[in-house]
Amino acid sequence: QKEVEQNSGPLSVPEGAIASLNCTYSDRGSQSFFWYRQYSGKSPELIMFIYSNGDKEDGRFTAQLNKASQYVSLLIRDSQPSDSATYLCAVNRGGDKLIFGTGTRLQVFP
Amino acid sequence: SAVISQKPSRDICQRGTSLTIQCQVDSQVTMMFWYRQQPGQSLTLIATANQGSEATYESGFVIDKFPISRPNLTFSTLTVSNMSPEDSSIYLCSVAGQEKTQYFGPGTRLLVL
Numbered sequence: 001q002k003e004v005e006q007n008s009g010p011l012s013v014p015e016g017a018i019a020s021l022n023c024t025y026s027d028r029g030s031q032s033f034f035w036y037r038q039y040s041g042k043s044p045e046l047i048m049f050i051y052s053n054g055d056k057e058d059g060r061f062t063a064q065l066n067k068a069s070q071y072v073s074l075l076i077r078d079s080q081p082s083d084s085a086t087y088l089c090a091v092n093r094g095g096d097k098l099i100f101g102t103g104t105r106l107q108v109f110p
Numbered sequence: 111s112a113v114i115s116q117k118p119s120r121d122i123c124q125r126g127t128s129l130t131i132q133c134q135v136d137s138q139v140t141m142m143f144w145y146r147q148q149p150g151q152s153l154t155l156i157a158t159a160n161q162g163s164e165a166t167y168e169s170g171f172v173i174d175k176f177p178i179s180r181p182n183l184t185f186s187t188l189t190v191s192n193m194s195p196e197d198s199s200i201y202l203c204s205v206a207g208q209e210k211t212q213y214f215g216p217g218t219r220l221l222v223l
Binding site for chain 2: 031032034042043044045046049051088090092096097098100101102103
């Protein structure tokens with residue numbers, strides 16, 4: 001079992017819809033969780049992080065964390081073609097290191 | 111967040127040679143990290159670079175192959191030694207921010223022939 005699992009996609013959504021990206025992790029001791037966006041040919045860019053159960057909103061993005069079920073999700077409201085990218089989930093298990101999932105490719109079509 | 115630059119941005123190298131990648135940050139940071147991202151893959155941590163001490167390598171990565179320097183709080187280098195085509199990858203440095211966040215440099219695209 002991978003430490004951080006994501007569906008590779010692609011996830012295709014129409015412009016204006018809500019995109020829902022999911023991530024599960026195996027270590028119950030994981031403490032904080034991160035979503036990065038990576039455009040093709042570019043480096044990862046931090047979108048959001050969350051460490052408490054529940055929702056955290058930032059503009060069109062909402063991160064959701066459920067530690068009991070060991071999943072974290074990212075919702076993108078009013079999806080735009082410019083949101084088309086690979087979204088990487090990362091987990092901190094304590095210490096300074098992040099463990100990355102393989103990413104979900106999101107395609108937003110007009 | 112910090113502004114991070116990497117040099118070179120890309121290179122094509124012959125097998126058996128070595129390449130040193132530089133990572134420069136515009137502010138002092140405690141922790142710096144080096145990752146590899148192979149085509150179509152996610153990020154794999156190579157090592158953590160701490161100023162004033164030896165780098166800490168992840169399983170599967172050794173100092174002889176990937177020597178790292180961290181001479182001060184704003185700079186680090188990663189050398190890819192005795193390269194083979196399997197080393198073709200994107201190499202990324204990152205710096206630690208607050209609350210365990212990490213911010214990435216633009217990356218170095220390496221092709222080994």
